[in-house]
Amino acid sequence: MEKITFPNLYCPFPERKNQYFEVLQDYALQWVLRFKLIDSESLYQRFSKAKFYLLTAGAYPHCQLEELKIANDVISWLFIWDDQCDISDLGKKPELLKIWCNRFLEILNGAELTADDLPLGFALRDIRNRIINRGSITFFHHFVRNFEDYFYGCIEEAHNRVTVSIPDVEAYIKIRSANAAAALCLNLIEFCDRVMIPYSLRNHDTLNKLTQMTINILAWSNDIFSAPREIANGEVHNLVFVIHHHQKIPLEKAMLAAAAMHNQEVENLVKLESQITYFSAEIDAEITKYISGLHAWIRGNLDWYAHSGRYQITEKLELMAS
DSSP states (O other), X not given: OOOOOOOOOOOOSOOOOOTTHHHHHHHHHHHHHXXXXXXXXXXXXXXXXXXXXXXXXXXXXXXXXHHHHHHHHXXXXXXXXXXXXXXXXXXGOHHHHHHHHHHHHHHHTTOXXXXXXXXXXXXXXXXXXXXXXXXXXXXXXHHHHXXXXXXXXXXXXXXXXXXXXXXXXXXXXXHHHHXXXXXXXXXXXXXXXXXXXXGGGXXXXXXXXXXXXXXXXXXXXXXXXXXXXXXXXXXXXXXXXHHHHHHTOOHHHHHHHHHHHHHHHHHHHHHHHTTOOOOOHHHHHHHHHHHHHHHHXXXXXXXXXXXXXXXXXXXXXXXXXX
C-alpha cells in the first residue's frame, strides 16, 4: 500500500480535560475486566494502548465522576463491539449480527439476562441500570433509539461486506452517520452535562443540523486516522478508500480530499452556530451548554488520536465467546 501522510485537521475549539481523568484511568480497566470484555493478553494490551479514558475525559470535561464513569463504559463497550464487527468475521455475517443486535436491544429495554447471553450483554445491562438510576426515562428512551440506529448501521455495513459493495460517497456518509456511534456519544452530553433541551426543541432544524455536522466531523476524522490500518486490512468502508475508489485518485489525494470535507464541515458548524434563534435566557443557556459539548467532543476526539495507540494495532480478533 502506498504511504499515507496524515493531513492537518481544522479545530478552533480549546483543549479541555476532565479533572477526574486519572481516577477514570484505573476505573476503566476494572469495569471491562469485571464483565470479562477482555479475556486474553492481546485484548488487554489492545485496550490499554487505546486509552479510551482520555477520549471520555476530553469529550465530557465538566462531567461529574459517576456520570463520567458511565460515559466511559458506554464508549468502551462501543469500541469493543466495533472491533467485533470490523476485525472479526462477525462483520461478514449480517444475519448473526442482527440476532445479536436485537438481543442487545431487548436487554436495553429490560429483558432478563440468561446464561446464553454474551459478556457484552451483561455489561450493557449494567450500563442500562446505572443510566436509569441517575438520569431521566425520557433521556434513556432517546439513548435506546440512538442504539437502534447504530445497530442498523452495523448491519448495513455487514451486508455491504458480504456483497463486496463499495457505496458512493453520498451513500457511504449516510451509513457512516449511523454506524459511527457518534449520535450515541453526543446524546450523552445531555446526561453528563445535565443539559435540559425542551421537548419542543428536540426536532429543531438548526440543532439537528449542528448535531449531524458534529457526527460527520467525528466520523470523517475517525476514517482519516484509521485509513492506513483499515485499508491494509482490506476494509473498504472508509471515507478515504471510498473517495479513492470512486474518483480514481491516489490514496494520498483521497486523504487530502477527506480532510478538506472535514475542515469545511467544521467551518459550516461554526457559521451555523451564529444563526441560532434566540428563545429565552433559560433555554439559550441550555443550548449553549449543548453546543459547548459538541465542541468538546470534536476537540477531545482529535486530542485522543494524538495519544492513543489504537490505530497502530492490526492483529486479527477472534469472535468473543459467550
